[in-house]
Amino acid sequence: MQQRNPSRAVVRRVMRSLKRAIASFELPVVEKIAEKQSEDPFQILIATLLSARTKDATTQEASKRLFRVARTPASVAKLTARKIESLIYPVSFYHHKARHVKACCQLLVSHFNSQVPQTMEELTTLPGVGRKTANLVLILGFRSRENICVDTHVHRISNRLGWVITAQPEDTEEALYRAIDQQWWPFINLYFVTWGQNICRPIGPRCSECLIAPDCPRIGVRRRKSE
Numbered sequence: 103m104q105q106r107n108p109s110r111a112v113v114r115r116v117m118r119s120l121k122r123a124i125a126s127f128e129l130p131v132v133e134k135i136a137e138k139q140s141e142d143p144f145q146i147l148i149a150t151l152l153s154a155r156t157k158d159a160t161t162q163e164a165s166k167r168l169f170r171v172a173r174t175p176a177s178v179a180k181l182t183a184r185k186i187e188s189l190i191y192p193v194s195f196y197h198h199k200a201r202h203v204k205a206c207c208q209l210l211v212s213h214f215n216s217q218v219p220q221t222m223e224e225l226t227t228l229p230g231v232g233r234k235t236a237n238l239v240l241i242l243g244f245r246s247r248e249n250i251c252v253d254t255h256v257h258r259i260s261n262r263l264g265w266v267i268t269a270q271p272e273d274t275e276e277a278l279y280r281a282i283d284q285q286w287w288p289f290i291n292l293y294f295v296t297w298g299q300n301i302c303r304p305i306g307p308r309c310s311e312c313l314i315a316p317d318c319p320r321i322g323v324r325r326r327k328s329e
């Protein structure tokens with residue numbers, strides 16, 4: 103894997119600018135749920151499972167409906183998959199997600215004393231939980247300062263900025279641990295997801311409105327908005 107090393111000054115400038123700029127945008131859904139639910143790792147875990155390839159507003163409503171009926175691993179595990187499906191509809195892949203949520207809760211009850219585990223190794227034994235979900239649960243639910251959560255926005259923006267040269271999000275996670283100081287690890291997801299949803303969009307990024315444009319070589323960007 104090729105590796106770039108952005109200067110510490112550039113990383114600091116970009117992260118500080120984004121920290122200020124995102125204050126005027128809505129928080130990503132899982133951050134919102136984490137804030138409202140006092141960082142309850144269980145609700146963060148379930149909301150993250152529901153959020154894959156689903157709009158934030160849809161995930162938020164689906165999570166609310168589910169947690170209104172059941173808000174612990176034991177109570178969710180008792181629901182039928184069909185019932186979970188009806189509560190989380192219309193999140194994408196609701197049929198599969200309902201089964202993952204139920205199986206995940208059953209395992210939490212049977213193997214983890216109804217507690218969300220606190221290690222990557224244990225978290226990724228849960229059905230439907232990959233590194234992205236596990237990292238977000240560790241950061242938002244357990245205040246870890248040792249993890250980076252890479253989703254499609256973090257992957258795309260890190261590459262556009264030239265901080266990494268990677269083809270897959272899993273490679274981006276590994277490359278970012280080497281490329282940026284640890285103080286930024288828990289925040290890069292929040293900053294880049296918010297920026298990616300609003301400014302540095304997958305298609306037609308709004309480079310002319312982007313605060314970090316002076317530090318961005320726009321690698322791989324072919325079409326910007328209003329060009």
Ligand code: SF4
Pocket residue numbers: 259262263301302303307308309312313314315318319320321323
């Ligand atoms: S300048 Fe354009 S490509 Fe670079 S971060 Fe901003 S919106 Fe994204």
